[in-house]
Amino acid sequence: MNELAITVIGRDRPGIVADVAEVLARLGANLTDSTMTRLRGHFAMTLICVGPAAADVEAALAPLAAEGQLLATVRAVTPDGQTAPGGEPYVMAVHGADRMGIVAAMTRVLTDAGGNVTDLSTRLTGSLYVVVAEVELPPGSADEVAGRLTRTAAELGVGVSLRPADTDLL
C-alpha cells in the first residue's frame, strides 16, 4: 500500500471536507492523520492516507480544483512517520506587536537547543501577533531554553512564556 501526503488549499466553501473525503473513500484510500482549518478565510487541509497510487488520487481530486478555487497536491511518502517523542513536552506562547521574523527567531532558538516543534499556530489580529507552539525539549534543558527565548523575545519586543504541556492520564 502507498502512503500519500495530500494538501488541499483554497477558497473556503461548505462541503470541501466531504468532497475530498468522498473521493478518497471511493478510491479505497484510508484517511489516517489529518488536520483542517480556516486561515484568514482560506480553507487549508493536510492529510495522510494509505491507498492507491498517487497519480490515481491526483486525477480523482482534479475535478475539485477544476474551477481554480482549490489546489490539491498528492505526494507519495515513505511510511516511516512514526517517531518516538524526543523529549519533554512544553508549550511556548509568544505575543506582541506584529513584525517580521518572530516565528523564525523564536523557533530557531528552540531548534538550536535541540528542541523539535511538533505543533504550531499563529494569529494576527489587529496589531497583535500570537504564536503558540508545542515543542519537545531535551530533558533538563527547559530553564536554559526559557532564558534564551526571553532574551530573543526582548530583542523582538515581544513577550514569551514556556510551560510544561499538561498531560492528564486518566
Add this chain to the structure above:
Amino acid sequence: MTAEEYAGLGGWTPEKLDVPGAVRPVVAAPDPVLSRPGPAVDPTSAEVVQLAADLVATMRVSPGCVGLAAPQVGVSAQVFAVDVTGHPKAVTVHGAFVLCNATVVEASRWKAGREGCMSVPDLTGDVKRASRLVVEGVLPGSGDPVRLVTDGFEARALQHEIDHCAGLLFLDRVAGAHAVYQRKVYL
C-alpha cells in the same frame, strides 16, 4: 455563599472607598503595559484608592466584564476589581470588590475552561485554572488584610486578574497550539 466565606471581606464594598470612580479607557494587547509585572502598592494611598474606584466604575460600564486589573487601564500595579455577581457560571460570589497585592495561597481542582479578555478582544483560549482557590490580599482604603476562599468561576476570574498584575495574559497559559480561537462575533 456562606456567612463565613463572606467574612473574608468583612462587609467591604467599593462604596467604602468614598470617592467617585471615573471610567478609564481599556488598553489592548500588544500594549507593553499588559506584559509588565506590576509593583506592589500602598493600599491606603489616595492614588490607589482612586484607581480602585476607577477600576470598579470601568468594570461596571463594560458589558460582560467580570474583572478588571490595573494594567488594563494602563497602570502597572497590583490592583484589580472583580464582580461575578449574577454570572450563570458562578457558585461562590463575594460581590464587587477590589484587592491590592493579592497572591494565590492555595489552588486545587484544576479544570480547563475557555477565557476571553477585554484586552485581547478578538481571541479566546482554553486555560486550565484551579476551581478551588484561596487568595490573600489587602483592601484599598483601609489596607485591611483579607483571605478569600472561593471556587468555580470566581476563582477563575481571580486567577485571570492576578495574572494581569503579574504581566501575564491568558495567552501565556493556553493549553496548546490549537487552544487559541478567533472570537466569534454575532452582529
